[in-house]
Amino acid sequence: MTDILQSYAALSASSSSSDVSAVLQSIIDTSSSAVDASTRTELLKCLLRDLKALSNGSVSSTLSSDDAAQALLALKMLGRSPAGSEYLASPANLSTLLALSSSFKDDPVASSEALRCVANALVLIEEARTPFLEKEVDGGTFAISTLEETSLPDHIFVLSRILHRCIVSGPPFVRTMVESKWNGRSLVEIIGTKINTLTDEVLAGTRMAREALCDLLKLTSVIAIHYPKMVEAEPQHSKDADPNERIVLGDCWSHKLDGLLPPTLRAFMSLPPTSPSPIAIPLTNAIHALITIPINPELRPVWFGTSNTTPTPVVQRACDLLDASFSHYFPGAIDVDDESVRDRCKAESPDDRIDDLLLPLVALLTKFCIADEASRVHVRQWIVPDNLDRTVPLEGRADILGRCLRLLGSVYHPGLKAAVGEMLFAMCDSDAANLSSLVGYGNVAGFLFHKGVLNAPATTTNSTFNPSTSDTPINPITGMKQEPKQSLDMTDEEKAQEMEKLFVLFDRMEKTGAISPDQNPMRTVIQKATFGG
Helix, strand or coil: CHHHHHHHHCCCCCCCHHHHHHHHHHHHHHCCCCCCHHHHHHHHHHHHHHHHHHHCCCCCCCCCHHHHHHHHHHHHHHCCCHHHHHHHCCHHHHHHHHHHHHHCCCCHHHHHHHHHHHHHHHHHCHHHHHHHHCCCCCHHHHHHHHHHHCCCHHHHHHHHHHHHHHHHHCCCHHHHHHHCEECCEEHHHHHHHHHHHHHHHHHHCCCCHHHHHHHHHHHHHHHHHHHHHHCCCEECCCCCCCCCCCCCCCCEECHHHHHHHHHHHHHHHHCCCCCCCCCCCCHHHHHHHHHCCCCCCCCHHHHHCCCCCCCCHHHHHHHHHHHHHHHHHCCCCCCCCCHHHHHHHHHHCCCCCHHHHHHHHHHHHHHHHHHCHHHHHHHHHHHCCCCCCCCCCHHHCCCHHHHHHHHCCCCCCHHHHHHHHHHHHHHCCCCHHHHHHHHCHHHHHHHHHHCCCCCCCCCCCCCCCCCCCCCCCECCCCCCECCCCCCCCCCHHHHHHHHHHHHHHHHHHHHCCCCCHHHCHHHHHHHHHHHCC
């Protein structure tokens, strides 16, 4: 497509604005497909040359101030291919793009397009990220300083994305980011202010506010993950934890990051549920960020307030979101592995799986249950209330309990299956006997088997709850009310019905991995009846 290059080269300072605009538009329209590598590079070189001349006030520039945004858009489109970004990713050109963003600060669209060129280059050319942070470009300092100054959602979006890439590829930089001052403010203070502002703008429907808050919360998450590992941070795990285990989310923390919690928690509490899925960006990003922040003595009042016994709004908020999400994806008493469940998720979020969408929220509730007794009791009463109707199979219920128990036997949602099991376990004081007595061993046998509990656990005496508020005993296997023992003098039909119940129960235990096929007594009975012996 050398004709595009020739058309641009033919422009001059005397060309009409309409001619310049037409040529730039032709570059925008064709840059993503038919432009060969050499032509692409030459066009980028010419555009950068003329944009620099324009920013320096040269009267001989082909471009005028009215052309800046369109020319930078053309530059961005040309840079969307690896060949284009490789040219833009040189330290000299990255420096030029940052300078252009500053030069055109009175034209927010042009300034933003220059930053987007940088972001695309850093995404596509990984090896450019380290030079971007080094002294020649000093892009990290530029990005944070600009983030501190700007109030434009579009700029916050791009700058957050740039800084996110810098941290992911060059984690040591995060220490400088957190420990330095930017116009007298720390990065944590800057981010907190921006999160609060963007939360208000999302609620007001401001353009690009959702996208900006999404990427700012992503930046919050990576800072919370990486910075504590760079310093002598406070361990958040128990003294008995294996010191050889790798550090995971929340295992260490620095109080320099404490200021990230209040604004992130406010975003979680304030952002409205979305449609059709009850959770989507930026709410999902707030949940991810909260998972990285510990519930330690200093932060506990921020998480839960000052009451030690009253469930807090944040716990109720998480319960409400999970209930709405489970109801949406698993309506009624549907089998969680039904094909329609996966089809719904594909239609609404083609790039996501249900595991990806819901697992973080379940993990957050598990975190609450582990850290706080009042939260644990609240979640337990929500899922398995004292007045639960135990005359019907628990796993067949069309409510949060039934959906959780059906997920424990899921094949297509392995991550969510494991996470729900951990949540139920945590709400029962992390005690296998408590969990079994509450919902029946048969419903959780597979989960407990994978935790190393190979047999039905004995009932403990230190439980903080009573699974039944009535005088009717509970069947320890099914979690249903135990019917009075029938006379041994049963009819053949009654015996067959009881045998069928046992067959179904042991078949379910075998499928969930609680017992192996050779441990299934019903299989043994059938084999003996069929083959003798």
